[in-house]
Amino acid sequence: MTIAYLNGEFKPLEQAQISPMDRGFLFGDGIYEVVPSYAGKLVAGNLHAQRMNRGLSEIGIKVLAEESNWVAIAEGLLARNLDHLPDQNVGIYIHVSRGADTKRFHAFPEGVKPTVFAFAFSIAPSAVPDRTQAKGLHVQTQEDLRWRRCHIKSTSLLGNVMHFQDSFGKGINETVLYNQDGMVTEASVSNVFAVIDGEIVTPPLDNQLLPGITRHILINSIRKDGQYQLVERQITLEELKGADEVWLTSSSKEVAPVVMIDNQAVGNGVVGEVWEQVAKSYHTHKFSF
Known part of the structure; x- marks a missing residue:
């Protein structure tokens, strides 16, 4: 009890x-x-x-x-x-x-x-930041049909639940959302990162997405280590699908690699080397915030 x-x-x-x-x-x-x-x-x-x-x-x-x-x-x-x-x-x-x-x-x-x-x-044990052991996620994309104050962590989660349930019912791990302009916002229960042209990119904070704590820790960990350039900017759906790597972050997922989007492989279809390095950085710094 x-x-x-x-x-x-x-x-x-x-x-x-x-x-x-x-x-x-x-x-x-x-x-x-x-x-x-x-x-x-x-x-x-x-x-x-x-x-x-x-x-x-x-x-x-x-x-x-x-x-x-x-x-x-x-x-x-x-x-x-x-x-x-x-x-x-x-x-x-x-x-x-x-x-x-x-x-x-x-x-x-x-x-x-x-x-x-x-x-x-x-909760699940903390993931091991090893690309040979990590299980990549399969996700789908949908237009974001929730309310316009997603930066507030409200208990009114029906919109998120419906997007997540759609992927769950199909045996898919998550639903990545985009707005009416075709810009990626976040996933139904996660924030989104991508490796595009050698840069780590994540959508900037506004009312369309939650300011995730794991997102915050990861951004600061990457910047502290200085190994990779990180940019907060808008990401088109086309860019996301053409990215070398895609990750989702949340308190329960920590930093989770994505290997399939809408039945298309991300990069070469396996967990990437950049993910392994930033996941190690996250685990090094996560208790210091």
Whole structure:
């Protein structure tokens, strides 16, 4: 039985109860984070906390000071759950909704206390940055049909879920999204990187994509090592399909190589050498953020 956190209390997950009138349930009115950890160490806990606070500010949810130390909540859950999740690879999910109202009404209610909920769960071991062992992903592409505020890590994930489910139902790992101008934005649950003409390229941050924490760590790791040139710029769908290498990044995937897009091989169809080098760099630096 794992231990959860709900509104200031640690308790067995089965005992964590939330009102059906909670706006997170009725409207998806909330913000969330997933913080990975390995061997009892959080990855970029402070960066996840900062993004959580930015998201809450964007949608006008004010959380009491004692409930806003997200790193402390994550560490508290980690300490309480390592015996329950003995593989030592643990994800911490933190979810803040606007809270429970007495009626269903679209406008933000006054005087409602936010609901703060978090729990721990097992995640896959950290990937070995070895191209001979890495399994390349197969992805498809689709026009992005979600809302226009994708930079907010909202709990309203139906658009992402539908894109991901389409690939999942076809036995494909992910769906890479592009906008109406044919520019790649992100994937349904990941950020996108490509190696094009000797440069590592990733779409710039704007309202069309999430400012991923793994994206941030990888960019800074690449720049710190200085082995490769990294550019944040728009990528056309045609460029992506013609890239030498393509990778996806997320807290759960870390840095995952892609070997097939829309049933066409990426580069020579195997995990690339640049991926191996930047994946090693990511693993070297990931606990320093």
